[in-house]
Amino acid sequence: MRGWLRWGARATGRSPWARGRVLASLAVLTAALLAFHSVVPNTVGRIGSLLETFLPWLGLAVPLLLALALLRRSALALVALLLPAAVWGFLFGGRAAAGDSGDHDVTAVQHNVSDVNADPAGTARTLLDAGPDLIALEELTASALPVYERTLAPRYPHRAVRGTVGLWSKYPLTGVRALDIRPQGVGEGWNRGMRAKARTPRGDIAVYVAHLPSVRVQWRGFSSGRRDESAGLLGAALAAEKLDRVILLGDLNGTVDDRGLDPVTGRMDSAGEDFAFSWPAALPVSRIDHVMTRAASVARVRTLPATGSDHLPVAAGIDLGP
Numbered sequence: 001m002r003g004w005l006r007w008g009a010r011a012t013g014r015s016p017w018a019r020g021r022v023l024a025s026l027a028v029l030t031a032a033l034l035a036f037h038s039v040v041p042n043t044v045g046r047i048g049s050l051l052e053t054f055l056p057w058l059g060l061a062v063p064l065l066l067a068l069a070l071l072r073r074s075a076l077a078l079v080a081l082l083l084p085a086a087v088w089g090f091l092f093g094g095r096a097a098a099g100d101s102g103d104h105d106v107t108a109v110q111h112n113v114s115d116v117n118a119d120p121a122g123t124a125r126t127l128l129d130a131g132p133d134l135i136a137l138e139e140l141t142a143s144a145l146p147v148y149e150r151t152l153a154p155r156y157p158h159r160a161v162r163g164t165v166g167l168w169s170k171y172p173l174t175g176v177r178a179l180d181i182r183p184q185g186v187g188e189g190w191n192r193g194m195r196a197k198a199r200t201p202r203g204d205i206a207v208y209v210a211h212l213p214s215v216r217v218q219w220r221g222f223s224s225g226r227r228d229e230s231a232g233l234l235g236a237a238l239a240a241e242k243l244d245r246v247i248l249l250g251d252l253n254g255t256v257d258d259r260g261l262d263p264v265t266g267r268m269d270s271a272g273e274d275f276a277f278s279w280p281a282a283l284p285v286s287r288i289d290h291v292m293t294r295a296a297s298v299a300r301v302r303t304l305p306a307t308g309s310d311h312l313p314v315a316a317g318i319d320l321g322p
Helices: 002-012 021-035 047-053 055-072 075-080 082-097 120-129 145-152 225-240 259-265
Strands: 106-112 134-138 158-162 165-169 173-178 193-200 203-211 216-218 221-223 246-251 289-294 297-303 314-319
Touching: 021 055, 021 075, 021 082, 047 055, 047 221, 047 259, 055 075, 055 082, 075 082, 106 120, 106 246, 106 289, 120 145, 134 203, 134 246, 145 158, 145 165, 158 173, 158 193, 165 193, 165 203, 193 225, 203 225, 225 259, 289 297, 289 314
Parallel strands: 106 134, 203 246
Antiparallel strands: 106 314, 134 165, 158 165, 173 193, 193 203, 216 221, 246 289, 297 314
16 A cells, blocks of 8 residues: 555655545545535425435445545545545444344335336235235225235235225224325325224234325425425324324335434334335335334334335334333
8 A cells, every 4th residue: 555655656746645635525525414414404405305315325425436536546535535434334334234133023014006006916916925914005096906905805804995095904903094194285185194003912003004295306406395294294193193002104205314204203213224225116226115113113124026116115024022
């Protein structure tokens, strides 16, 4: 290494500590964005939420800057790169190394099946292969619903559907009701939330299924206003839930790092220790499909094989504790 730096100094006539100041500055900026992403303002175009949606991918700047630092033969940039590498490792290293910890009390599957899914029967069989106790589906259509019911019924005798979301369970379901998480200005036909009580051998659990509004990246920025409003309504419903144990299954159209979901993630175990990118199915870059808990712990989240949807299904092991 010393010889490489001395050779670089002879070749350029400059000290390796005097070169690469721009690269070093970019390394420090990357570390700052990773560590202090919450201070990036959301006032203009919701840039903060957009950054947080893809926050783990900011780590790709490290190998890119490393290659440039080596080409530049800059000791200054190489040392500066230790900072973003350490911050990324602190924030996300545990997710990259996460593994299964064994058997769990409950296994749950969450899947946005897509309202244009051409193979609902095949999708249902993929979910069955995971052997879950609970299956939550979003974007159910009137034409596909009978197929899911017919395919899942032999192993899941209990089911509840409200609007375009549904829950299939090995446990009896009671207290089923629709959950109003409509943003302002959305008509009454928009039904994308429900709550049920699952009667498990370990006691009653409130199970919520939710599909928050979609977000878009537009020329004006990140359009997450309706999603954020719906997240606030969902968070209020969770706060009012009287049962201690709660499981939330849903397509929340945001990652656990996105501040727009704070009303939800602030009240639940967000299961952030696994990447399990679920969207888009063709090239997953973020996990917007979630299994969250209260008074229980999510031991592991993993993705299942692709179906006819633009989302990958996610499965999670849940430990209910004593």
